[in-house]
Amino acid sequence: MQNPTADSVTAAAPDWLQALLAGERAALARAITAVENETPEARAVLQGIRGRLGRALVVGFTGAPGAGKSTLVSAYVDVLRRRDLTVGVVAVDPSSPLTGGAILGDRIRMTRHSGDAGVFIRSLASRGHLGGLSRTAARVIDVFDASGRDVVVVETVGTGQSEVEVAEIADVRVVVNAPGLGDDVQAIKAGILEIADVLVINKADLPFAERSARQLAAMSAQRSGQPVPVLQTSASSGQGVEELADAIAAIGRRKRPDPRARTRRLLQTLALDAVRRRLAGLPDAAVDALADDVLSGALDTETALRRMMDLLQEDPSR
Incomplete structure (x- = not known):
């Protein structure tokens, strides 16, 4: 599936995006709700405000x-x-x-x-x-x-x-x-x-x-x-x-x-959230086995961490 261009994404909200950029309160409220709740309109908002x-x-x-x-x-x-x-x-x-x-x-x-x-x-x-x-x-x-x-x-x-x-x-x-x-x-x-x-x-x-x-x-x-x-x-x-x-x-x-700092923090947060979700999807048995090895002294925590990361890489769809 082809990725949407910035223009096509912005076009998803042509009726109120310009009102947001003009500072209208109703459009501002709608845009904040969209990005806070990550609705389908959120992508259009974030694309539309680039450069502003x-x-x-x-x-x-x-x-x-x-x-x-x-x-x-x-x-x-x-x-x-x-x-x-x-x-x-x-x-x-x-x-x-x-x-x-x-x-x-x-x-x-x-x-x-x-x-x-x-x-x-x-x-x-x-x-x-x-x-x-x-x-x-x-x-x-x-x-x-x-x-x-x-x-x-x-x-x-x-x-x-x-x-x-x-x-x-x-x-x-x-x-x-x-x-x-x-x-x-x-x-x-x-x-x-x-x-x-x-x-x-x-x-x-x-x-x-x-x-x-x-x-x-x-x-x-x-x-x-x-x-x-x-x-x-x-x-x-x-x-x-x-x-x-x-x-x-x-x-x-x-x-x-510095809007770059805000964007950097956003990207870091999204990356951490993605890793947390993937970790939560690991099989309980595999994670429990690593925990048991750490508790018994068979593995140190650094080695166990590397093996847990290996588990994530084995199934990139997770």
Whole structure:
């Protein structure tokens, strides 16, 4: 069977693809749904937006649960709108254990933007993905980018050090912390703190905010290269959010938006998913035999791994 050309694939959605590229909300919603759910229209969307990427600044917000990321993102969006910038928000929520869908907590907390045509918020389910990002997040970002949004904000679920994955798809990374970190800085600095372009102590009206900011500043000073700015914000009152927006914009001007990084991460994720599916299809008896050999000491884990990969190559259709 002959592979479809880009033109033939794009022609599969001629009635609304141009509307997406013009930034129309209904077409944007339809395109995001298509790529998130991997419907037959998704291929047409992804083909149609090629060559339209790389304009939007992608800003990632991550950090520990309870730091007030959602409220801070909402306040940041307020600042962007006052500066007449259009915004797309990808809020990666925990997955429902029953349906696998997003719980929508972040979108509920941002309801005040629902009537603003310049803001489009989409909650995505993390679906158990270790890095806190659903496997479709990069493609949703691309759709926002192609639709003409000036800034795309990605807020992750805040699951800990595995959140470093946000570094792969965001041009500017903001790590949000709560006051009173204390010794916890040492415990987590090897993870998400080290990916930060901006470090934020949110809830700066609470005790120990100043001390926590000093701790983060001291930690960043030990890093090689340019020190990371440490800012204090109070998202509920708006304190420091303008300064945060200024810092993000300044870093964004220095760092060129890189759609290649998002595509690279997408390809890596798809490859890993394909390998997982093929591993799941291996005969239980063959895998159990390898496990028994490792447990008995007959094989080391590296040799067992090579033999498992050999099993995959023996049946490439799997």
